[in-house]
Amino acid sequence: MSFTRLIFCVAGVYSMFLNVSVPFQSLDGQSSDKFRSALFLGTCQSFLSSFSALIYILIRKKSSETFTQALGFHDDKSPSPIPNGKSHINGHGEAAKPNTRYAQCATFITFAAPFGFAALSYISYPAMVLGKSCKLVPVMIMNVLLYRRRFAPHKYLVVLMVTAGITIFMGYGSDSQKHGSKKSASAADAASTPYASLIGAAYLLINLALDGAINSTQDEMFARYKVSGQQMMLWINLMCTCISFTLMALPLPSIPVLLPSGSGKSELVAALSFIQQHPGVISPLIEFSVTGALGQLFIFETLQHFGSLTLVTITLTRKMFTMLLSVVVYNHQLTLGQWVGAAVVFAGISVEALVKRKDVHAKRVLQEKEKAKIKSL
Numbered sequence: 001m002s003f004t005r006l007i008f009c010v011a012g013v014y015s016m017f018l019n020v021s022v023p024f025q026s027l028d029g030q031s032s033d034k035f036r037s038a039l040f041l042g043t044c045q046s047f048l049s050s051f052s053a054l055i056y057i058l059i060r061k062k063s064s065e066t067f068t069q070a071l072g073f074h075d076d077k078s079p080s081p082i083p084n085g086k087s088h089i090n091g092h093g094e095a096a097k098p099n100t101r102y103a104q105c106a107t108f109i110t111f112a113a114p115f116g117f118a119a120l121s122y123i124s125y126p127a128m129v130l131g132k133s134c135k136l137v138p139v140m141i142m143n144v145l146l147y148r149r150r151f152a153p154h155k156y157l158v159v160l161m162v163t164a165g166i167t168i169f170m171g172y173g174s175d176s177q178k179h180g181s182k183k184s185a186s187a188a189d190a191a192s193t194p195y196a197s198l199i200g201a202a203y204l205l206i207n208l209a210l211d212g213a214i215n216s217t218q219d220e221m222f223a224r225y226k227v228s229g230q231q232m233m234l235w236i237n238l239m240c241t242c243i244s245f246t247l248m249a250l251p252l253p254s255i256p257v258l259l260p261s262g263s264g265k266s267e268l269v270a271a272l273s274f275i276q277q278h279p280g281v282i283s284p285l286i287e288f289s290v291t292g293a294l295g296q297l298f299i300f301e302t303l304q305h306f307g308s309l310t311l312v313t314i315t316l317t318r319k320m321f322t323m324l325l326s327v328v329v330y331n332h333q334l335t336l337g338q339w340v341g342a343a344v345v346f347a348g349i350s351v352e353a354l355v356k357r358k359d360v361h362a363k364r365v366l367q368e369k370e371k372a373k374i375k376s377l
Contacts, residue, residue, distance in 0.1 A: 012298030038114040040271035043244040048293040050237035072231040098225040106239035112210035122200030133166040138212030161348030172337025215308035229300030
């Protein structure tokens with residue numbers, strides 16, 4: 001059942017996010033204007049994600065559950081048990097609520113995306129992909145630093161192998177495979193400024209650090225509180241919507257990275273004005289929001305049952321497997337370095353699979369021994 005669920009989650013993540021990774025140069029084929037409001041993009045996706053999580057929760061709600069219980073609320077008389085056995089009950093007999101963690105994750109998510117978009121104005125798309133290929137490292141580091149979490153020794157080996165393999169795979173790609181490396185005029189201007197590479201690298205590092213904090217905090221919430229993946233998805237995205245919409249609606253001055261419009265009006269007004277002038281942006285905006293919302297259902301399902309390291313491994317290997325599929329379907333050629341990188345990744349995944357298989361076998365043997373003891377009594 002666990003393996004079937006993992007395959008289902010992998011298929012869902014791959015199918016929902018394959019199309020949003022393909023960049024395009026122009027909205028209407030003529031204009032070079034770029035939609036720059038990362039907050040507006042995030043607000044649209046987070047709102048639709050919270051709505052899809054709510055629908056999913058209502059569809060899967062048990063008949064014995066009330067509406068508030070399905071949303072993750074529990075009454076004082078029957079506090080929710082903690083999966084790992086740790087007690088977090090306050091003096092009033094009420095189960096500790098993960099509201100603070102929800103707000104923490106929502107804040108990290110709201111600030112992470114703009115830094116990722118801003119980095120692309122200073123570094124190339126291939127450089128961005130290479131940086132993102134190391135995401136497993138900050139996720140593991142943040143788990144250790146923030147929550148003192150320890151991993152099995154083989155996990156560190158798997159992270160090292162997958163990160164190295166994907167880095168080799170992306171680094172040895174041909175120029176035609178490194179799509180998206182062309183910059184717009186404004187992006188080229190930004191990249192030509194002094195210390196552009198350092199600025200882009202700094203933005204990317206901040207983005208990776210925030211991503212690591214997000215995933216490690218989500219792992220902590222699943223370990224500490226009795227919440228489902230969809231409940232976490234609902235409340236985090238709802239808080240993301242509130243935070244980003246408030247930042248957009250207020251007539252705040254221009255803030256580098258976060259509110260770059262600098263037009264003397266709110267970010268929301270600027271984004272809506274751009275959409276009115278360029279209606280062609282509506283279609284990719286809807287596609288981005290819908291695929292992101294549906295994809296998050298699979299993402300939080302993966303987080304709940306397999307943890308953030310497995311999720312990040314899935315999202316990182318998606319691009320590599322897409323290129324490998326293109327070899328079969330479109331007869332594209334891979335360089336020798338890319339085959340070496342793919343082999344290293346597959347070796348890392350194989351190590352994880354072999355260890356899990358041993359663990360499952362050991363558990364089955366232990367269960368059989370327990371059954372034998374019970375029968376002998």
